[in-house]
Amino acid sequence: MTLSQLNRLALRQSRASWRLLEWRALAAALLIAICLSTLLAVTGAKLEKSLGQQSAALLGADLVISSSRPLPDKRAQAASTYGLQSSTVTQLSSMLSGNDKFLLGSIKAVAEPYPLRGEISTAPALGSVPEPGTVWAEKTVLQRLGLNVGDPLTLGYSTLTISAELLSTPDRGRGFGSFNPMVILNQADLAATQLIAPGARIDYRLLIAGPKTQVDQFEQSLLPQLSSAERLVSLNSEGNLQGNLQQNLNRYLRLSAVMALLLCALTILLSLRRFSHASLNRAAVLLNLGLQPGQLVQLFGLQLLQLWLVCAAAGTLIALLLDSLVASLLNSMIPGQLPDATLLHWLQGALMGLVLLTTLGLPPLLAISRVSVSQLLRQSEPASVTTGKVLMGLALLALLVWIGLYLDSPVLALALTAVLVGVSWALGLIGQWLTRRLATLLSGRLKLGRLLVLRIQQQRRWQKLQIPVMSLLLALMALLWLARGDLMERWAEQLPLDSANHFVINIQPWEKDPLAAFMQQQGVEAELYPMVRARITGKNGLANAEAFNAEQKQHNSLNRELNLTWRSQLARGNEVIEGSWPPKTDDNGNTVSVESNVAAHLGLKLGDTLSFSVGANQFEATVDSIRKVKWDSFQPNFYMVFAPAALEKLPTSYITAFYLPPENSTTANGLLEQFPTLTLIAIEQLLAQARQLIEHLVDASSLIMAMSLLAGTILVITLMTQERAQRRYENALLQALGASNRDCQQLDRLEFGLTGLVCGALAALLAELALWPIHQMALKVDPVIHPSSWLILPLLGMALFTLLGSLSRRAPRSLWTQLRAR
Amino acid sequence: MTTPDYSPVVQATGLTKWFDSHSGRLSLFSELELTIQRGESVAIIGPSGSGKSTLLSLLAGLDSPSHGDVMIAGQALAQLDDSQRAALRSQHLSFIFQAFHLLPELNALENVMLPLEIRGQQNAEATARQWLDNVGLAERHSHYPPMLSGGEQQRVAIARAFATEPTLLFADEPTGNLDQSTGDAIVEQLFTLNREYSTTLILITHDSRLAARCGRVLQLQQGQLVEQPAAGSAQADAAEEAHP
């Protein structure tokens, strides 16, 4: 027989196989696996690429010097001596207001040439730096404030015209502020806003670009000269927040897909086994007609190849459609456009499907080839299936390796698989036991009760797979669902009522008294805390480098400017646990009260001397008390507290926190109108931003979960049909013994219903168990039981199983035919 | 006062059965008439493929005729719905199969109890035990079918069939899977019980000796049901006695 003849025969066989449920399940599982892994390969590639672009295009330069102080001119001059281009950028967080609304935004002031790498895009396109007197605002700004292009926008004391919508921009800056909605203005307009004031957190940047060798040389020459406020961000610098987010996102999406892929693999395995079993007779006939065993392998191999071709085409196509959906969800989390993936990434899913089909398909294929003609005479269980065990083990090993490659971490793959297998095994045992107990309890009450127990006993092999698969999937779904609605709300609920929900920072000394008067007039209680920004420069006469060990040097308090304050009365939520209060200042110098966590981290004891620097000013203070602070009191709290006179001469700004009931909309607007340079932080706005981020993440993984659920459903149907013949025969016999068709249907329904019920209950339990640590550790709120999930999940499980049961059960053939067929 | 007349226990009128398939219509028989009195024993014989098993399934209400009607114990099957038919089967009918058809996961006792439980009978276990003892399997109550020989399995099936004290017993080649001497013993038991409980017996067989023991022998051939000359045995007389 020639290959083309074989191919034609295989095509015929393929077409006939579509009638078989196992063949359809095989196709569906393969389709999902291909579609899902294509989707993830493409999304992953895009995320990775956008990470790569981060280097230059997203940085807006080849090298960036970033500082909390204005950069000295010599930096730019030095750059030009190396033949490099440079440009200064000033960025800060402040209030944007317009249309009687306000919003905390990120303000970036730029001057030509800008950016040095990458591109700014606006609608309408207006070049790369806004004209003086105009700003470009991101869509979020326009949406939140209800503004359009052409409307005025107030920044501090200036009101500028929005001349374009900002579509994307490189050089977003670093830190949490860079997530705020952004506006860009011309550097020439910055001074008039009066936002640059002591105490404001401002990021001054010098963007530098040029040929790589010069950039590298410049970077080397710069390193020893950097001041403590300055920081270099280069193509190869690490700790890039945005980069971490993207990498984690990628890994998170892949992890959430592993379950679906394992389910698909399991379905492929089981349905192929059944298919090969069902094909043994056919194979024996073909062998009897003179086909060689090798040709048999070719024939069935060709059939699988044809299946793969169909699934690969369809799967890739569906992935193409879903890709735009995922991209739109991720785009809201990742600024800028996601880049395109390459053809290879688009083919990855199809290739993976081929690997999966080959490794899992080989054992059953070989089983077919080992069939002997005597099979036709015996009609007995062929022994050849067991010989596939070694091969099957190899196939599973290959699967594990593949997951390892896929997650880019063999350890994670192994751990994940081990956890999944362990949990599934336990779930299988518990679930099976529960179902049997329930059936036994019911059996006294039902006409076919004994049969129900028997049926469940009989199906235990499959139930041990069905129950874990379904309960894990339902639990994951519930988890996503609860996380989406529940977590943020519960956290917000947990905030003590009347606790401060607004913070105001950047209050300048001359604004202090008018502001206090304004608040009093509004009837809002608000205490103003002075704030001096300083760095710790040493301890007990030694510089930081010698005074602290490597671990201590990692601590935030040594790497950032700290907010120092002064007061004589102990603030609410503060408790002195060592030493004496209040801090003093006299001819012997200053003393300082230190927060207990910082003290512990930096190894500070009573009597230690700390050195501080504020700009050019240096001063020292002796630790004379350690305070314990309740940080969740939602009041401004400080690591370091001095005596009032100690910091008097240093540049000071003030901070305050207060509670505004939701219905009060006038106070905040009035405040900003009168004091335009203040930064008002509304906790609710921050929460809303965080919630949106979580929602998009959940939506993206919901899509993957939906596919997992589909894969699980197909697996459950496959499992249900494993014993379908047995079930049919049994029903026929029962009917011959006097049971009605309805009784038998009821028996099936009870079996499926019970299994579903148990799955749902286990899922509810799993979801609670998984939420427990999230509540306790991440959110620090008391765990609660979710009655709704305990109600809905079991019902959902029952409905799902009953539905699947009725799908997997086709109209019974005549009873007699059933009984005779044996 | 008149008691309702249950005889004839089976009455088929204009019974027709065909199967439709891709390759056309396969017509097995048409317009068969058959009346079986209470307590009769009837053998149906005929070549393989002539439709004996199909006829049996129609008489027992396990399958529906293409045409015509069957009445069992005065009730027309066509007028009953699924659950009523099931109730009728449970009340009046029992089966013995060539392949025994015991449930392998149930032991002998549980297999016999099964139809009693389906009926919702109270003393199912005691009755089942009694019947297993009756067929000579007193020692084997807790044995599972795979551990029993073919003859023993068929005896369990007989106990299961008689335990519900049926009006009608259908048997499709009950000895077909057994060797001759075992088959003979089974047949002996079948007829003894049949006599004791005056059950109506309808059986299909290829075994002429078994057929000869029945009161009537009907041959199904080319769609016709032909009454064979009776062997003239005690059973026939018994039937007469029951319905003077």
Ligand SMILES: Nc1ncnc2c1ncn2[C@@H]1O[C@H](COP(=O)(O)OP(=O)(O)OP(=O)(O)O)[C@@H](O)[C@H]1O
């Ligand atoms: N459900 C069905 N669909 C199509 N054809 C059927 C069906 N059931 C039975 N037949 C056909 O009807 C014919 C009679 O079958 P039946 O089993 O009644 O014969 P039989 O007389 O009992 O044969 P045997 O002595 O071999 O048991 C056969 O040709 C069979 O293939």
Ligand SMILES: [Mg+2]
């Ligand atoms: Mg037959």
